[in-house]
Amino acid sequence: MVINISENRLEEQRVLMKFIDENQYKLYWEQGYLAIEQFWETEQADRVRESLRKVANKDFSIMLNVDRDEDLENQSPDSDVYDRKVASKLVREVQLNKRMAGVLGELYRREMVVVQSIIIYKEKGTLFADQAWNPHQDNSYVQSPNDMYIAVGYPLLEFSPENGGLYVYPGSHKEELLPMRPVEGARIKAGESPGNICEIPDQYEKKDISLNKGDVFIMHGNLIHGSYSNHSDMSRPFLITNYLPDGEFFLPGKTSNRQAISLK
Ligand SMILES: O=C(O)CCC(=O)C(=O)O
Numbered sequence: 001m002v003i004n005i006s007e008n009r010l011e012e013q014r015v016l017m018k019f020i021d022e023n024q025y026k027l028y029w030e031q032g033y034l035a036i037e038q039f040w041e042t043e044q045a046d047r048v049r050e051s052l053r054k055v056a057n058k059d060f061s062i063m064l065n066v067d068r069d070e071d072l073e074n075q076s077p078d079s080d081v082y083d084r085k086v087a088s089k090l091v092r093e094v095q096l097n098k099r100m101a102g103v104l105g106e107l108y109r110r111e112m113v114v115v116q117s118i119i120i121y122k123e124k125g126t127l128f129a130d131q132a133w134n135p136h137q138d139n140s141y142v143q144s145p146n147d148m149y150i151a152v153g154y155p156l157l158e159f160s161p162e163n164g165g166l167y168v169y170p171g172s173h174k175e176e177l178l179p180m181r182p183v184e185g186a187r188i189k190a191g192e193s194p195g196n197i198c199e200i201p202d203q204y205e206k207k208d209i210s211l212n213k214g215d216v217f218i219m220h221g222n223l224i225h226g227s228y229s230n231h232s233d234m235s236r237p238f239l240i241t242n243y244l245p246d247g248e249f250f251l252p253g254k255t256s257n258r259q260a261i262s263l264k
Pocket residue numbers: 118120133138164165166225226227228238240
């Protein structure tokens with residue numbers, strides 16, 4: 001079993017927390033995820049969504065490292081140079097957001113680095129909207145030995161099972177990395193389901209997640225989760241940024257090119 005931050009630690013830091021409250025702290029470590037409603041202005045989410053839409057490729061496939069100009073250009077060569085600059089700058093600002101650095105700092109009591117960003121458009125009517133992610137643990141991709149990989153997801157529109165939202169298995173983050181069958185993640189082709197399929201121990205129950213634009217969803221890297229297909233008439237763009245405490249090992253990936261950027 002993964003050793004989680006204990007009650008004692010909570011006691012030590014209780015007086016110091018200013019970005020989350022005690023209940024949020026406990027929820028995260030009990031369930032392995034935390035939704036914070038109205039984390040940022042919906043106008044800001046709109047700006048990021050519109051900007052990322054302008055740089056999407058014609059298929060609206062998943063794009064990695066959209067905070068980096070050169071990666072955007074490689075994945076969407078026909079997009080406009082200026083639009084790419086704006087989009088990558090906006091995403092980098094989201095990644096370095098001081099409030100999120102504060103939230104993660106209080107959850108882990110460590111300085112954080114951000115290693116990756118992903119946009120999953122699930123644009124209505126496209127082949128990529130169909131993609132339902134297999135139940136997986138994100139940490140299976142980066143193999144962080146102390147189980148400290150974190151995903152922070154921003155729904156850029158409403159997000160529910162009907163339009164391709166997430167499900168989770170609360171409490172499953174307390175497991176170490178589970179036996180799994182390797183499957184491509186963000187680089188998967190249209191028509192195939194992404195995510196290293198892991199075994200789901202019997203004691204965990206599936207829970208569907210619904211979120212609104214402006215909310216944020218923080219997930220422990222060992223939490224089993226997946227998602228639904230989007231057959232609705234509403235797109236489901238989701239921007240994910242991944243963090244680790246500074247100094248923790250991670251696999252950069254053969255094609256993912258994860259790189260640590262300090263939040264300080
Ligand atoms: O956005 C989705 O549909 C699922 C994303 C996901 O599970 C992941 O990136 O690990």
